[in-house]
Amino acid sequence: MSCASIPAISAASPSKSLVSAASHSASKSRFARCACESCGLWLCLFRIGGFQLVVTTICNAGTVAEPKTVSVAEPLLLKAVRGEDVERPPVWLMRQAGRYMKAGLCIHGYCVHSYQAICEKHPSFRERSENVDLVVEISLQPWNVFKPDGVILFSDILTPLSGMNIPFDIVKGKGPVIFNPLRTNADVDQVRQFDPMESVPYVGEALTILRKEVNNEAAVLGFVGAPFTLASYVVEGGSSKHFSKIKRLAFSQPNVLHALLQKFTTSMAKYIQYQADNGAQAVQIFDSWATELSPVDFEEFSLPYLKQIVDTVKQTHPDLPLILYASGSGGLLERLALTGVDVVSLDWTVDMAEGRRRLGPDVAVQGNVDPGVLFGSKEFITNRINDTVRKAGRGKHILNLGHGIVVGTPEENVAHFFEVAKGIQY
């Protein structure tokens, strides 16, 4: 089959003719291929979630991709976390799926199913993150384009809230909105324990599909929000600049906050177990706002709950790597290691060599290239990657950014990042 008949199509309106051109071969398997007449390269067509067709990768040497069985090989990321001898650090990028991907899958001028196009058709973030087909499609976009060593579920740390009787939405241009912020004992009493199978079955289904699609060529990653970070949203009523409402609560009625944190702790431990049972091969805990706390307050309002989550999960899933991320953690590093997680994800405000030294040899590190580096020249990006990898030392390092990719990041620089990263040899 040739692609000659495929017209140039925009990201916003996937062309019917592309679908028909490929459908004869795609209808029987999940894959098809066609040749680009302008350069002769083969493009793969990949069916996912019902009848959607997505142009994915340039097929090597024109090989037809065939339906997969789960590979027995173990993902590089898992080996690296365990400290096994690996040839290079695995690499993925926080927020690799989603907003920054302007063009989505554009190969040789053909763009289909960009994240932006999906947003136009499904403007509700909650729909995009709670519909199995969409979750899978969006999670796989960076996988199809960049082949990272980790494929993280497209979701949000707030996704469990509805199932805990905390109604919320994520509003474009505004961010999370908690309809009835929680600030009293009575409010906290209304919070239900989370039953993932009942409340978010689409997460389990999506992880199961992702696991099959990614086929152990990369690790499928789940994630949850940490108790303090979740509490900050539900007490503040959404995003916050100064966190004065949760601090008012913490510093005047700590028992109310502790009751809320305990509910999130029990629920998130269960959620991690559920994600692992359904395909997640590692789970990252985002305590994004932990560093709004003084170290002494972190020791009261975050650390014990993180530790409780790790202890609970390790009882049932002793081999599941847990990764902890907190931005701005230069004053907290040693305390992050006390949680018992396997990997501490460093933000870019800490020098990798110093972070490694402060964390000690037992903990693996993730990070920590400044997302702003991706706005620099390709030469600069290359040098910074090499510098980071050198400072992290051989093994027990997952190369990543120190924070999520920023909207507006040039995608060619993201491609360059992965190209350099995957070309590293220790």
Added chain:
Amino acid sequence: MSCASIPAISAASPSKSLVSAASHSASKSRFARCACESCGLWLCLFRIGGFQLVVTTICNAGTVAEPKTVSVAEPLLLKAVRGEDVERPPVWLMRQAGRYMKAGLCIHGYCVHSYQAICEKHPSFRERSENVDLVVEISLQPWNVFKPDGVILFSDILTPLSGMNIPFDIVKGKGPVIFNPLRTNADVDQVRQFDPMESVPYVGEALTILRKEVNNEAAVLGFVGAPFTLASYVVEGGSSKHFSKIKRLAFSQPNVLHALLQKFTTSMAKYIQYQADNGAQAVQIFDSWATELSPVDFEEFSLPYLKQIVDTVKQTHPDLPLILYASGSGGLLERLALTGVDVVSLDWTVDMAEGRRRLGPDVAVQGNVDPGVLFGSKEFITNRINDTVRKAGRGKHILNLGHGIVVGTPEENVAHFFEVAKGIQY
């Protein structure tokens, strides 16, 4: 003179009758007093800037405040910085003058000249910060109410920009706006070196008045923005979330940024000298956004310029204490000390004891109570102050917040903070 005739007046409309009631004694000196009939306490009336009258402090034991001559006593803050034996740490609060002061000077129900009232009459931030009378009045508001050990000039780090041929404004609800952001060599060529005496004479005049009014009962503090932080505003065009424009410049055309940083460096060194020559007894350098840089980038784009400023100022003003503040500096602490400043101002994300240890004994520390603590209970505030002072150890410590006071902070808690702080005995 009695205050019996003074009606209850709102902050927004200072009453004429208050002015007349006091004017007969105020007309000949800068001070007058009147007794509050409801409680018998004496209130001071203080004339400043032409014919404005401000109710200031409750006079101790009814003593009439008289026009001052500069006291020979040295402010506690200066002694503490030098490591002299002091009985307690000096205390002031970042952003103590300005927005958070809702009620301004309200004593026994009489409120006049609150910051909000001043904003209503003078809605332009630039006017408020570039008019000698207003600068003095606003700078003295916290002094009159809380008697801190440091009285910082009401100004903005961007104030010098106009004099450097960088037009800007500070817009309510939006923040700083740079009308023509600088991003090229040609843009940087247009930047003029700063001549403070020519461009901001009101700063010198205000400092001179403040010095006289504060009368060595507290240290008068000047401040400037650090080169990288100033550059971030003028390259981004204002405030920024991700600093992607200045990072694009730094990481692809570093020479353009270095040229801009050098201009700010020369200008800010001169500005510090000017402030000191006109009355500032210590100067704080705000490198608020330095910690957006990775440590390795801080070493290129901030540290050498800070060091150059310190070296230049020390040549002419070897005894002028220089304080350096950078928020989120947990990954940078050791490097901040390398600038040669006398005091490092710690934010609250670093434990005071650990910060002290990492900085070493030669550097004084400032900070570092979480501004969110001021939303807590009075008992919590007391405990946190004591904990911070204990961790800082005796001497070489200026008690302060780890960041500016947050708008919305209960003023009674600010009063409590000062009361507890000033009651400390090492």
